[in-house]
Amino acid sequence: MNAAIIYEVKDRIAFITINLPQSLNALNPKSADELGRAWEKFRDDEKALVAIITGSGKKSFCVGYEMSPEALSKSGAMRSEVTVPTFHNIWKPTIAAIQGYCLAGGWWIAQECDIRIAATDAQFGIPQVKWGLMPAFSASLGRGLMPGHALELLLVGDRVNAEKAYEIGFVNYLVPADQVVPKAMELAKKICDNGPIAVRKAKEIFYRARSLNEKDADNLTWRLFEENETSEDCQEGVKAFNEKRKPKYKGR
Numbered sequence: 001m002n003a004a005i006i007y008e009v010k011d012r013i014a015f016i017t018i019n020l021p022q023s024l025n026a027l028n029p030k031s032a033d034e035l036g037r038a039w040e041k042f043r044d045d046e047k048a049l050v051a052i053i054t055g056s057g058k059k060s061f062c063v064g065y066e067m068s069p070e071a072l073s074k075s076g077a078m079r080s081e082v083t084v085p086t087f088h089n090i091w092k093p094t095i096a097a098i099q100g101y102c103l104a105g106g107w108w109i110a111q112e113c114d115i116r117i118a119a120t121d122a123q124f125g126i127p128q129v130k131w132g133l134m135p136a137f138s139a140s141l142g143r144g145l146m147p148g149h150a151l152e153l154l155l156v157g158d159r160v161n162a163e164k165a166y167e168i169g170f171v172n173y174l175v176p177a178d179q180v181v182p183k184a185m186e187l188a189k190k191i192c193d194n195g196p197i198a199v200r201k202a203k204e205i206f207y208r209a210r211s212l213n214e215k216d217a218d219n220l221t222w223r224l225f226e227e228n229e230t231s232e233d234c235q236e237g238v239k240a241f242n243e244k245r246k247p248k249y250k251g252r
Helices: 029-044 074-083 105-111 147-156 162-167 177-192 196-211 214-229 232-242
Strands: 005-010 013-018 050-055 060-062 094-098 101-103 115-119 123-125 173-175
Touching: 005 029, 013 029, 013 177, 029 074, 050 060, 050 177, 060 094, 060 105, 074 105, 094 105, 094 177, 101 105, 115 162, 115 177, 123 162, 162 173, 173 177, 196 214, 196 232
Parallel strands: 013 050, 050 094, 060 101, 094 115, 101 123, 115 173
Antiparallel strands: 005 013
C-alpha cells in the first residue's frame, strides 16, 4: 500500500507529496496526521532548508477533508490544524506547487505556505458554505487578502480560476502545468543559496510581529537581529561580500 504522504529530500529541498490521487488528494484524519508529521520532520531536518508541497497527479493539489462524521466534527476540525506548516512553528520557507483543484482545506494548506506557484488551469475555492459548513480557517483568511476578496470567497463559495487567484494576490506565479514544480524548485534553490539563519529570522519576525503590538514587535526585531548578526554565517556573508566571492554558509 502506497504511503498517503511522501517525504523526501533532494539537494537541500524537502518534497512533501499528498499521495491520494484516487480521492483528488482529499485528507482524512489519519492522512492529516501523517501530513503533520511530515511538516515536523521537515522542521527538524537539518539537511532540508526549504520545503515544496505538492499533490500527486495533475488533477488536484488537495480538496481538503473527506466528508465523514469524524472529519466534520469539532474535534476533527480542530485536529486539521496539523496539516498546515504554520501550526508547527516552522521558520524554514515553504512553497506550495499547485496543479488542478486547490479547495477548502487544500486552500488552507496553500495559504499557510510562504510562496504559491500555480498552473494556469488550476482551480481555487472555499466551498464549505455551499454544504452548510463553516470554514475553520475563516479567521486567518483576512491576513493575506483584502476583506472584500476574502469575504466573497467565504460567503459565496464559488471556485475561481488561477488568473483570479493571481489577481487577488493569493498566487505568486502562474506557469504552465509542467513548469509548476520546476518553478518552485528554482525559487527554492535561490533561497537555499542565501544565509539560512538570516532567512529563518526574516520569516520568523514577519509572522510573529503580526500578533504583537508595535513595542513588542520592535523588541523582537532587534533580538532576532542581534542573534543573526552574531552568527558565523553573518560574518561569512560580510566577508564574502568584501572579497567578491560566493558565501559558504554552515547554518551557524
